[in-house]
Amino acid sequence: NNNEIKMFVHLYKRQMDVLVTKGKKIQLFNSFYHTTPEDFIYYILFIAEQLSLNPDEFPLHLSGNINENDPYFEIAYTYIRNVTVSENKTAILNTDSSQESIENNSLLFHL
Numbered sequence: 001n002n003n004e005i006k007m008f009v010h011l012y013k014r015q016m017d018v019l020v021t022k023g024k025k026i027q028l029f030n031s032f033y034h035t036t037p038e039d040f041i042y043y044i045l046f047i048a049e050q051l052s053l054n055p056d057e058f059p060l061h062l063s064g065n066i067n068e069n070d071p072y073f074e075i076a077y078t079y080i081r082n083v084t085v086s087e088n089k090t091a092i093l094n095t096d097s098s099q100e101s102i103e104n105n106s107l108l109f110h111l
Helices: 037-050 071-079 097-102 106-110
Strands: 005-011 015-022 025-033 059-064 082-085
Touching: 005 037, 015 037, 025 037, 037 071, 059 071, 071 082
Parallel strands: 005 059, 059 082
Antiparallel strands: 005 015, 015 025
């Protein structure tokens, strides 16, 4: 579907990249810092509200530092009906922010 809206979120240790597409066009790309699952879901739901996306309808694709047993997945699944997790773990997940920033735009490269 050329007009299907999708949200992609790539999680790092303390940062998340969010990409929203409609068909083949980028609607939004931004990065946010998070420290808790509540921070994470706040940004996702805020973006959904700003773009008039219904959490019961749009697919949310998660990748990076997350799995289906993670509190971040659990809170996403509580508020978003269509959540999937990619097994792609290419982000650098250490505390060195300079290395982490090198991988900042990896979400775009994985699409």
